[in-house]
Amino acid sequence: MALKIKQDHARFRDIVRGRIKRNLKKYIQKGELIGKKGKDFITIPIPTIDIPHFRFGEKSQGGVGQGDGEPGDPLSQGDPQPGSGQAGQGEGQHILEVDVSLEELADILGEELALPRIQPKGKDRIVATKLRYTGISPSGPESLRHFKRTYKQALRRQIASGSYNWRKPVIVPVREDRRYRTWKQVPLPETNAVVIYMMDVSGSMGDEQKEIVRIESFWIDTWLRKHYKGLETRYIIHDAVAREVDRDTFFHTRESGGTMISSAYKLALELIESDYAPSSWNVYPFHFSDGDNWSADDTRVCVEILQERILPAVNLFAYGQVESPYGSGQFIKDLREAFGERENVALSEIADKEGIYGSIKTFLGQGR
């Protein structure tokens, strides 16, 4: 039975794709791609069209909840949906929430954004070898003697030569019967990867900008983790100087003062050179800033470091420019000019939370 609703559904898809009814375009919301680990819930990006109504402003409203906690404690589960008495058609549907594993989440993300599988760097460059016991040989060290095969060989020989007596089944292997395991060295594509997050924490990056970086980094982690068993993450914050920090500090530090992007790139380079030899690591530096750099000179230094040292060593260098009221947004233009055509550079401008969607696609859509 063809469902009647398919017509309505097709029409909705057409509106979302912008084929018809452009007047509704402004009401389309790309359900936020948010995700938090553990028990916290996630929402899956399904676009909705929000027809405007007269309604209360959310943040001035609040509501009533249920559970433990002291006044002043944050609600642990993301934003609530105020107004449980919303207009709607509550016919009494049970909606059961189900936990989704990060693995599944990555699949959903990949499907939604049509992301290609990541191709780890070519095997010719990154090889690790592993010993694998693949065959049997008549010679080898005693420690690798294969008892069963040796026994079989001896049995076969004794039967062939007629010295086997089934009434008195004694098998005595001689030197030639002995069989040993042999091994091969199998080259394995290296699946180690490291993400180096760099973020500008100078005064011009506000909380909203950091929230964007936080959400985006969550999705990048989720996606890369699906492809690399051992994913490491390192965090670098910088204003005029750069330093390495832990994850928590990364998202909560706020400095004032100038911005020298080259300082971060230099530090990233140090990390790569000391800990992540490109021959055995897939390296992903991601840098986020609002696009303000101290001087054109420093930008030149950045381009030089990237060009000469970083780009040859990494799978992908990604730069995300978060829009902020203070930033000039110049840096991405400079990068575009220098690397516009380079295939392992991904540049993206993120205007607001809704821009995260497109930005992730830019970063991960190349399958590198």
Place this chain on the structure above:
Amino acid sequence: MHKHTHLPARLHDIRQKVEGYAREYGLDFYETVFEVLGFDEINMVAAYGGFPNRYPHWRFGMDYERLAKGYEYGLSKIYEMVINNDPSYAYLLESNMDVDQKLVMAHVFGHVDFFKNNFMFQHTNRKMMDQLANHATRVRRYQDKLGVEMVEDFIDRCLSLENLIDYQSPYVKRRPDRPNDEEASQRKIAHGFKTEREYMREYINPPEFMQAEQKKLDDEAARKKKFPERPERDVLLFLLENAPLERWEHDVLSIIREEAYYFAPQGQTKIMNEGWATYWHSKIMTEKALDASEVIDYADHHSGTLATHPGQLNPYKLGVELWRDLEDRWNKGRFGKEYDECDSFVERRQWDKKLGLGRQKIFEVRKHYNDVTFIDEFLTLEFVLEQKLFTYGYNEKHQRWEILEREFKKVKEKLLHMLTNFGQPTIGVEDGNFENRGELLLVHKHDGVDLKLDYARETLRHVQTLWRRPVNLATRVEGRWTQFRFDGREHSDRRVEL
């Protein structure tokens, strides 16, 4: 009329049993037709608000996509749906286990009992299934004649206003009956107090008094000339009666309005209704219907239904707990003057007069209350503490949602505010000839919470396309009265005194 043809024999047997239990407990419901649907069909029906047929509109497609994706990704699935209709229709998901179907049936009989008996539903059309199919046909016919785009655009605009109805109007009389025209057209003369004695007249009815009396009458007459005479809460009705709509537009708008009124009581009794159904499914299952082998699955499902999340109020949980609390209180006589005045904690705890009035009380309450009156009357301090209810709000400084208070009064106040007028701002037509220029003036009855302004502007734009003349909305923004105006081309706003 027994239409059990859709149920396979196995489910039919279960149904007979569960229905029997429900009647034994005294539930009183319409004939209920169960249909078994595949997930795709059940998603469709759910997107249509529980009905098999609605007018064509992309919004249903949007809901369908959300439900279908949620199911595909294993995030959500619809267990049960039931509609307020006579006979009532309920849907079962094909792939559910028998124990789930059992639970759902018990739950459904609870809902149908509520639909049939609760006063909020008394005016609703019990043949709504036919009526919605009729609406669908009408809208399709307009689309055939005028084009899909044109009709759909108009529906979009109507939907933007669908909450501008008077949620109380089915239950109260708002307008006085019209006086006859002749009487209305004559100026009324004040006569003052009656007196037989001519010489006393000036003392009994001095001139100042007579003037004041006359002014009162004239004001009354002037008010009657005002349009509308008194603020009209049913904005859609006002537009239907007074906006220059084409005939098909008039018809479509009245369809939207009729459906909004049909669905409204379900939102206004959500807590009671879900609680009631949950109360009964748990009673029927645990006392009668549950097989020993099904206990684990039942417990799993039941606890999933009642799970709470900090930022959301689960109507199933809140509802069922309130019903149980209510039953318990009336069983033990924990109500009335004597109990209320008792301030010994220990005594109150042990209070039990063994009245056994609980069952009777809950049946009575399910008849005469809605969520607002239910909470207002039966939410107690002890209950709020026990259920760990709190209010939350947005802390601008910390940029996060936080728990605000656990104080009984505050929690109750907030809860009632969320439920009053459906959690919607109260907006009415104040003047249909504003500034004597045929403009429309809407006034928001501000109760402490501001409107979401970007939405308000966009909605105002839609009101204007129906009214055709400029439209205005007066509301308070951060404490000051502001009048928003849309004249068909541009928005403006200014501070006003009201």
